[in-house]
Amino acid sequence: MDLLANLALGLATAATAQNLFYCFVGVFLGTFIGVLPGVGPLAAVAMLLPVSFYLPPETALVMLAGVYYGAEYGGSIASILLNIPGTPSASVTCLDGYPMAQQGRAGVALFSTAIASMFGAMFGVVVMVLLAPKLAEFALLFQPAEYFSVMVLGLVAASVVSSSGAVRGLMMVCLGILLGTVGVDVNSGETRFTGGIQELRDGVSLVVVAMGLFGISEVMVSLRGATQSYAGAGLTGRLLPTRSEWQRSFMPAIRGSTVGSFFGTLPGTGQTVASFVGYALEKRVNRNRAEFGKGAIEGVVVPESANNAAAQTAFIPTLTLGIPGSTTMALMLGALMIHGITPGPRLIAEHPDLFWGLVVSFVFGNIFLLILNIPLIGIWVRLLRVPHYYLYPTVIVLICVGVFGISNSLTDVWATLTFGVIGYVLRLFRFEPAPMLIGFVLGPMMEEYFRRAMLLSRGDPTVFISRPGSAALLAVAAFLLAATILPWKQWVLQGMSAVRNVGLK
Incomplete structure (x- = not known):
């Protein structure tokens, strides 16, 4: 009965005219930006973050969430029509989606993508409804030592799964933590690392860092690889799959949704990992595996159901712990903190309307997306024909206007452009900026919980290993870090070779 009452509360919150309107705006803009190659959901959420400051917390979160999973829907359109992934997780869809388009089945591929995305999202919503409250109840047993250890585990997970490598990812996490310490220390009142610049007394703005690292730098990277507009994009063939294709898609959709729901709940993994793992697993178990990479409908259904299920369940660790x-979830977390709401185990109990309203809004948002994706495919195709020399300057102007509108400060605009250049240089040297943002968001929280734990233990550092929960979390973080950084694979191969040589002798 409690579950039904909570869902009724969520429906009352999500079904208001304001929340429905901003949910629709979010998914529409998310799909619009997801279609554009090279921009992605992270830059989209970063660009719209300033708008959320003028909205109530639940409305702001509903809109930003709509942008987030709307971009996951839209990213597959460019993948199928142009073989250019609109989002990183949509790159797997290229493997079979583009061959289907070349065979004149682009309509079937796009329709299957919309249905699979809807299925995966609804699967993820069910998992979130069932799992998130239980996880929050368990996390209520945590004390500051456990919270600190959870933060450490999250930062380690963010670093070791970085596409640039564990060592580089760890360096970026540390850089983000250092950046988060700039400004006035809330405990002592001392000013730290400002260099005498008065504008830095309040710290570096999350919006400035996010829009610079992921908005400006994303445009710079896209411009570097841009050559011409996509004038050849088009849609051919029928729209509805055959009865056989419907039957072949059912079990892959379930498997993809299951994989996506699992990886979505793991901090630092996200949709890209879920899509690749789901595709690899399906290729092993499916009896039509020989068709994969040649236009198999399963190759479109699995990654799309996986990445959209992961997009929903990624909110579980963000809101309950x-x-x-994922990196985009770090922006969501920052948006909540700006509104004075601290994500964690008490969020569901203290702000049930926000949590359950967000969950129910996922249902409305995905229905909006299904309605949008099928009739408006022709519009998205025309959008792909816009030349990059018109599109990218417009994005930069919108970013600068958004930053200036928050504080009416040109300093923030210049800081955003500076972080954009920094992000671009980091990418040139294969340093992924995403772990830096996660370190920037979690670093101050980790410091706060560390101080609380030390105060409660009267300065005894063994509190982090004497409490079983904290010790277990730190052990998992240490194992994850050691297993990634140490050359254990080489040792295993050398050991096997030595045993084989002994056996031969």
Whole structure:
């Protein structure tokens, strides 16, 4: 009965005219930006973050969430029509989606993508409804030592799964933590690392860092690889799959949704990992595996159901533990903190209307997306024909206007452009900036919980290993870090070779 009452509360919150309107705006803009190659959901959420400051917390979160999973829907359109992934997780869809388009089945591929995305999202919503409250109840047993250890685990997970490598990812996490310490220390009142610049007394703005690292730098990277507009994009063939294709898609959709729901709940993994793992697993178990890479409908259904299920369940660790399930979730976490809401185990109890309203809004948002994706495919195709020399300057102007509108400060605009250049240089040297943002968001929280734990233990540092929960979390973080950084694979191969040589002798 409690579950039904909570869902009724969520329906009352999500079904208001304001929340429905901003939910629709979010999914529409998310799909619009997801279609554009090279921009992605992270830059989209970063660009719209300033708008959320003028909205109530639940409305702001509903809109930003709509942008987030709307971009996951839209990213597959460019993948299928142009073989250019609109989002990183949509790159797997290229493997079979583009061959289907070349065979004149682009309509079937796009329709299957919309249905699979809807299925995966609804699967993820069910998992979130069932799992998130239980996880929050368990996390209520945590004390500051456990919270600190959870933060450490989240930062380690963010670093070791970085595409640039564990060592580089760890360096970026540390850089983000250092950046988060700039400004006035809330405990002592001392000013730290400002260099005498008065504008830095309040710290570096999350919006400035996010829009610079992921908005400006994303445009710079896209411009570097841009050559011409996509004038050849088009849609051919029928729209509805055959009866055989419907039957072949059912079990892959379930398997993809299951994989996506699992990886979405793990901090630092996200949709890209879920899509690749789901595709690899399906290729092993499916009896039509020989068709994969040649236009198999399963190759479109699995990654799309996986990445959209992961997009929903990524909110579970973000809202119930305060640990972002992905880099975009770090922005969501920051948006909540700006509104004075601290994500964590008490969020569901203290702000039930926000949590359950967000969950129910996922249902409305995905229905909006299904309605949008099928009739408006022709519009998205025309959008792909816009030349990059018109599109990208417009994005930069919108970013600068958004930053200036928050504080009416040109300093923030210049800081955003500076972080954009920094992000671009980091990418040139293969340093992924995403772990830096996670370190920037979690670093101050980790410091706060560390101080609380030390105060409660009267300065005894063994509190982090004497408490079983904290010790277990730190052990998992240490194992994860050691297993990634140490050359254990080489040792295993050398050991096997030595045993084989002994056996031969």
